[in-house]
Amino acid sequence: MNLTITGATGQLGTKITEAAIKCFSPAEIVLSVRNPQKAAHFAKRGVTVRKADYNNMQEMTEAFRNTDVLVYIPSTSFPNTVRIAEFENAVEAAEIAKVSQFIFAGFIADHENNPFKMSPFFGYAPRRLASSKLNYSLIRDAMYADPLAAYLPELLDRGRLLYPAGEGKISFISRDDIAHAIVQLVSKPELYGGRYTLTGEKAYSMDELAQILSRVGGSPIRYVPMTPEEFASTYDEPQGFGEVLASLYAAAGKNLMAEVTQDYERLTGDKPEELESFLVREFSKGT
Template sequence: MSDTLLVTGASGHLGQRVIAHLLDTNKVPANKIIATTRSPESLSALAAKGVTVRKADFDNAASLSTAFAGAQRLLLISTDTLGRPGHRLAQHKNALEAAINAGVKHVVYTSMPMPKNSPLLIAPDHLGTEHALAASSLTWTILRNCWYMENLFMSLPQALADGKLYTAAGDGKIAYISRDDLGRAAAAALACHNGNKGIYTLTGSEAFSTENIARLASAAVNKPLDVIQVSVEDLIRGMVAGAGIPEAIAVEIASFDTNTKVHRVAAVTGDFRALTGIAPQKLSEWLAANNATLARA
């Protein structure tokens, strides 16, 4: 009998793509999938297809073992907590303890590239989760996901409207990969039937500096876009004063640029192809497919 597979954070953008690939790409029967979320009502369409939908709150450790019951393989999608150092790690540890209590055998975890000694402020949560997995009785697969192409929606539309893209990343590059590709890879890792331990760093096929991205985005929407290099301190001030972002969140966001500047997300690997058998989507293709959204401001 095939394993029952569980996806946490199933109502999130990545979780939705994982479920779609489990059903459509990997041909996993709906009745062999459990989808957990804080908002089960949001997954009524999946429930109608035969997917088991359960409520799971990572801040309520006692409830998680029940939510995970009956699953043999579990995808732990990193939670989205910001501005609370260590809270994400506590949530993940709750989930791992519950997985063991529920009889889960294998956990797939979405981590980040090069979490050790990273200046990125969320890195300790990822590294701590990797260490917790390694110390557990579980077998595991760690997916060190590079940054989503979709993250560019947070900066490019306004930058294209203003004609200026501010960055503190210097000449650092990012090997962007689409969220759908990461969902495909996670589904493949979850649906396989081995208990081998492994780490995959999932990247696009090329790394891009902010200057590279600006040129590609400008061409995709036919608007000029200049890159303005600033200090991390000025970047934080701009987010707080210009966008009204709370300072603690702005500091955390700015640490992504610091991490990029020291080349922590520039490496390109073949791990996505190794998991899926196909090449990742190119950034130029993604920009062309989303040019209307990028030009909306």
């Protein structure tokens, strides 16, 4: 098995790399990264690190050589046209390098009627793979649970949950669970070619989420949302991101982020970690 992971120094990529090292020999793993220095700690553990910018097809082609399974993690670039150009390069490079299996780590917000401003990319990528020469599998991640723990101190200070999601519900899953599921897919060729949506076992209304955050933080938090415009201006770092983030909660308000599946259990044989349990563990690390 020769496994290549792109974006391996990002938040999800790091988790996937750590999970892969537990499942495979480091000699079987290649990290395709823009800045190899950021992956030096993995190189010291026997993992091969290759420089490959998403905007440089030649670098990616070389990085992808002799790859049995490629895990592609999109960049965080926006607007959509940037990610699409990067993905075009990756698909073409993978074809030239004759990658045997391309695993795309996508996002649940890929519907045709989804107002999330990055939704067009996540709808495009599966269609682009379908028209390619590659054998591929699709991963659709629900909302990351991880940022909730990081934002909890701010929410406790405010005493309110701010997300402009209306009456919509959201399903969450941790990056650790996503990484575990993806590596399990890598290790199970009989499951290649599928479309897997990784979620928790429940979708939460914002009132329910506020109750969970209150218990975890030990102080009352009520759901008192900002308007989309106020939310966008408050969290507009980097510039333009606030509007993108607000559009994600607009999607949640349409219940387009509420999907719940058993795909995590199908891939791993286990249940995903329950949201409150995850938040208690993560929040305790910072207290």
